[in-house]
Amino acid sequence: MTTNADDTRTPRRRAPAGAAVLREDVTEAIRSAVFGELAAVGYARMSIEGIARRAGVGKTAVYRRWRSKLHLVLDLVSAVAVQGLPAPDTGSLEGDLRLLYEVTARALRHPVAGQIIPDLQAEAARSPEIAEALQKALREGQQGAASGIVAAAAARGEVRGDLDEDLALDLISGPLYWHSVVVRAPKPPASYLPSLARATAAALRAL
Structure with missing residues (x-):
């Protein structure tokens, strides 16, 4: 008992x-x-x-x-989503993106991402409440870090000051999430994250 x-x-x-x-x-x-x-x-x-x-x-x-299992699980997902995300200050857009990707890649290999998030995504297809809460939990952590990177790059003159923040967030967060969580590809080679940071920085400068 x-x-x-x-x-x-x-x-x-x-x-x-x-x-x-x-x-x-x-x-x-x-x-x-x-x-x-x-x-x-x-x-x-x-x-x-x-x-x-x-x-x-x-x-x-x-x-x-927690008043329900949904709120309990989403609390944990939110904590993992923001845990360890840096406020990069390397002095360059590409450097900031690379640091963010290194930390995010480690987070996406966490059991929450590997097992729990795909399971919740399946539940989200059947429950608008879970879909809305999961999207909010996953987006908030990345949004804060990405917004800081874009703001710092704008202050340095690397990107436009009126850059579309939602589009920038999609460009920054989408590829790595797709690779690690959706496709669930194996750990990428060492050259992948620097190449991704370089490509993303170029895309943001072109907006």
């Missing part, structure tokens, strides 16, 4: 009446359990009960943090 390892107590200070103190170790255990459940059974068959059982906590501990 699992016990609710979540807590409403602290050893020295009392929380305000009615407030729940959410232990970080419990939160991390739940997040780890989600990866395990998704890999084992997929999104459609995953349940809050299964997550709680794998994490060694009660269902209440999960629901205190």
